[in-house]
Amino acid sequence: MATLVMPPQSDPATLAKRSTTTPSILAEVAASQEHLRSRLAGALTKPPSNIPADSLPSVPLIDIGASFDPKADSQAKNAIAQQIRQACLTTGFFQISNHGISTEAMAGVLKQAERFFHDLSPDQKEELHVKHSPLFRGYEPHDFSYVNPDDKLNGHEHQHQHETKEGFNWGYEAGLDPTGGDGEYVELDGQSPAATGPGNLWPSEEWLPGFYDAIKLYYGQVLQLARHLFRLFALSLALEEAYFDKVTTHPGGIARLLYYKSQPAVAVNGSTTAADGGAARDEGDAKLGLGAHTDYECFTLLLSSSNPGLEILFPPSPLTDDKPVWLPCPVRPGTLTVNVADFLMRWTNGLYKSTIHRVVSRPGSGQRYSVPFFFSINYDADVEALPEEVVGRSNYQPIKAGEYVLERLRATTM
């Protein structure tokens, strides 16, 4: 899931009382925060001007259509898995086409995002406010959480002191899972949902007719796609295709509707700047939509409206004087953006990369809606190192997936 200062799944005070933490996990968490800080400190906001655009790193587009064909030979699937591997070894970001999510489901969920943020009254939003949910489910005003603690700590001195995003969060429930689940779903702390709170907070049918059905349609499809993709990830690591199946029977799957309001164009010498996908990169007039962060779980599947805003901190390279550089993620309508998150990076012993990203609204940019889905394995699954011949000798201790994510969340909460 996203790296929120307040955790989407659980109230920190409640969860803090419940679990114990080994010092090595705390050291790992501190190292992750430090990595984020040091990467940001040296980052270029644009590439050196002498670098031709086509030699800059980008986000590969992978057509995964053939992987759904039950008659596809192993060669066809392996060719797709190899493209995934290449992307994961470098930035961990790629986009997928022919992913099987219907146009109706994608358009439907984006439409619901628009309705949610514009059609509900302030009182209705207040009723759904995340403060009523011990699981941090529901409506989140823009200033309720900060994804990067440094943005908050720097407070008013910081150019980007506020994130502009507004959100609506919900989590896995068996009724949203086309398989019906296995009845074993637990929250991050290993407790059953009933023991943790009332679960997801949905707007009533009267307020937003059809909202739940549209969410369910998209969520069911994206969940099944995530399970499918995890099989391709297994192949990409030279593991058996079904290697991860047993740990995705009641997976963690937080999803959010996000809304970034449009930013007015700025007059420059009598003309105005327009949304340009980030080419006119005047940092002074940019607004931070969502602070720089990595995601915590296994991987994220992101659907967004056609407006730009997502930026990726590409790792240092000789082309950029060995400095990391912010570049816009391409907008390719109909595709989904996939990024490896920290838990999978850890599980692969650092082989697959979880890369820092953020959302910036530049002058003249229209409103942006997005629907990230943060896919985790079953939160109560005990995760042992992957085979040594695949990822080398692991530097990490076995841990439960939920415990890891919870610890990452705590680091930005307390």
Ligand SMILES: O=C(O)CCC(=O)C(=O)O
């Ligand atoms: O809204 C976007 O485009 C990106 C969202 C994101 O990175 C997140 O929620 O973790």
Ligand SMILES: [Fe+2]
């Ligand atoms: Fe993210």
